[in-house]
Amino acid sequence: DAKTTQPTSMDCAEGRAANLPCNHSTISGNEYVYWYRQIHSQGPQYIIHGLKNNETNEMASLIITEDRKSSTLILPHATLRDTAVYYCIVRPGGASNTGKLIFGQGTTLQVKP
Amino acid sequence: EPEVTQTPSHQVTQMGQEVILRCVPISNHLYFYWYRQILGQKVEFLVSFYNNEISEKSEIFDDQFSVERPDGSNFTLKIRSTKLEDSAMYFCASSATSGSSEQFFGPGTRLTVL
DSSP, X not given: OOOOBOOSEEXXXXXXXXXXXXXXXXXXXXXXXXXXXXXXXXXXXXEEEESSSOEEOSSOEEEEOTTSSEEXXXXXXXXXXXXXXXXXXXXEOSTTOOOOOOOOOOEEEEEEO | OOOOEEEOSEEEEOTTOOEEEEEEOOTTOOEEEEEEEOTTXXXXXXXXXXXXXXXXXXXXXXXXXXXXXXXXXXXXXXXXXXXXXXXXXXXXXXXXXSTTSOOEEOOOEEEEEO
């Protein structure tokens, strides 16, 4: 699976957009970009995923560059409850994928009042 | 909203004892997983399970570990002879239609081996 690189930590003001970057320069054509987060030792929580098009759901938006070598997770209006570790994970799609998620160290996002 | 549940929330055991960690995945899900997280470290994949057999396991998942789906609802992780280094948070997860769909994680079981 392709390796990802994320900043160790970021701060964001409450109510502002949080933009979390991820580099995945070795991503291959059949690999998706997934984002999960973990709030204070709770189980990881799925946020969003995409292949090459930008995606949006009720939690966040995912912007993937045209060359797919990097992506940005956007939390449009961060709240204190969004303080968490955010993980960018790249893994293959398709029925042959066993589902294994390889977590890195992630980005610790601190939302401040 | 359906959720993955795990019991117990905290298990304390003596080194060398067997422990069974229990999970109830979301009812219509077909793929099941165990992960662990040692305190202060990253989440690590242990095993994936589909169609009543292991589909992939990591190097961590050695002969001391086993998984089972004993009935239509439970999914268990057994550690046969616990070691101090097995102390960790163990998370169960499930996903619906394929290995590539999003995984839903339980709240975890904190295992402490003394």
